[in-house]
Every structure is written in C-alpha cells, then in structure tokens.
Amino acid sequence: MKGVVKPLVVAALCAGFAGMALAQAKPARVDFGKREFDANCASCHGLSGKGQGPLVEMLTKSPPDLTLLAKNAGGVFPMARLYDVIDGANVPSHGSRDMPVWGREYKIQAGEYYVDVPYDPDAYVRARILALLEYINRLQAK
C-alpha cells in the first residue's frame, strides 16, 4: 500500500503546482470601467457611487446616488440618458452643472495621447463612456 500512495501523492502535488503555475500565467483582468470611475468620478461620487466623495463640500449641488439610477427609472438602467449626461455634448458650457463635461475632456486626452498617430476621437470618447456606464450598471442596487 505504502508504495502506491507515495507516487500518487507526488502526482497530485505536481498537478497542483502545474495548476498554480497556469493560474499565475493568466494575466490579471483589467476592469476599465472601475479604473476610470475610481480615477475620475469617485472624487465627487465616492468609490461606492453613493455620492460621498471628498470634493462634495466644494460643490453647490450634491451628486446623486448613482446606485439608485435603475431603481429611480422604474428598474431599467437609463443608458441613453446617462450617456448624454456623462458626454455632456448638449449641456451649455456655462450652465449651472457642477458635473464636468467628460466628452470634451476625453477628446482632449485622446489628442494628447495619440499626438501624431491617426485615431478616431469619437470612438475613443465612446469607448470610455461605455466602459463607465457598464461599471455604473454593475453598481446598481438590486
């Protein structure tokens, strides 16, 4: 019996280590939406999206609770409306909004990033806003 158990244990250990090596070789998944939100939105909206970011005291309007967007819209995440809110394209630049206009901001960033490489500024802006919306959708209260 002893002679059989030992090779089995060795084989199991080898399989275990091989599994660990494989798991480590897999690149860590980058959560673009979360990264973007934590970097650019959490200062006002808070990491949880509930509106308790450190900049809140400096705002004239308090940021809404972003985890209740779907609930407040009858259970459906209002994707198109929020896209426009974040993009800000239809917002007068001297309006009363405390919320920054991200479409313009991202377009400027794209220009700084690509410099003289051809790129599509609208696609760049769209990808970043959609990543954010996908993340905010995941923050929705059930």
Ligand code: HEC
């Ligand atoms: C300087 C503070 C500030 C930052 C930074 C900020 N927001 Fe806002 N946000 C606000 C305020 C204040 C409001 C309330 C609307 C207003 O401005 O009148 C708001 C409103 C919103 C709304 C509207 C919700 C609704 O129902 O209309 C969404 C969505 C939103 N923000 C998402 C974002 C995202 C995504 C980012 C990051 C890319 C971001 N915000 C960054 C302050 C901020």
